[in-house]
Amino acid sequence: MGITSGSLFRIGELAKAARISERTIDYYTKLGLISPEKRTLKNYRLYSNETLSTLERINQLKQEKYTLDEIKERLDRWKSVSDDTEMTEKLTKLEIQMKQLERDVKELNPLLSELKPSQAREVLANILPKGAACIESIQILLNHFTSM
Template sequence: MRKGPMEAQRLYRIGELSSLAGINSRTIDYYTSLGLLTPAKRSTGNYRLYDDETLSRIRRIEQLKAQKFSLEEIREQFASLNQVAADEAVARKLSELQTHLAQLEREVKELEPVLEQLKPRQARKLFQAITPQTAACVEALLLLLGKSNFM
């Protein structure tokens, strides 16, 4: 996990990283070219700078290689881990939406007694005002659900 802005992040040039990881700097170049590693940033002199997360990732790559995984298999594993992170973000957003919908449902239920006391003409006028927005919202939700694997 990347460190927050308040925490100092240790950055390493490729030579330092190779010493810490116990692998050749050319191997780090190769892993970077394969997309297994990504520099955290570049220095003012345009040197690639790597962080502690990269060091952990190199160690993980070396462990997987020792278990006879190919570099392609390792790259696929890392890609699926990145997908899980994206899936978690979607799940979190859907959870927020579900909470918001539950809140709206409670608010509508609170309005029911008030709406029942309206005269028919007042109720019709009120519903005509909110119907386009409500219909658009319901349609958007149906489209979202239709694109998902939920149903």
């Protein structure tokens, strides 16, 4: 059964598609992390495909050890910026990657200090071009927003 972008899910279908329990969906709905698109005449909640994307982002953020309160804050922040699901997914992914990078750098610092100077130079020579490209990308974003 293919699901098109216009499809609406009943709670059981959403739970199956997101690979989480119906109880978790109820809990996230009560917390305001997700909300039904509409209700049927029999009062069944119907959720959109965007809700499935939001559940995937919630799962990613949970794996990165964000609390549900922090996740709600981030989702609210991205929603206030744009209703574009693709953009909010990319912003969430970027935030997760930056958090992971921050952790990796903290873990590397003590290890780098134990290297011989020639080894440290070699490591940095391999990392610097990619790091510079990353910094340049962030500068492009910052310049775009500061010029508005």
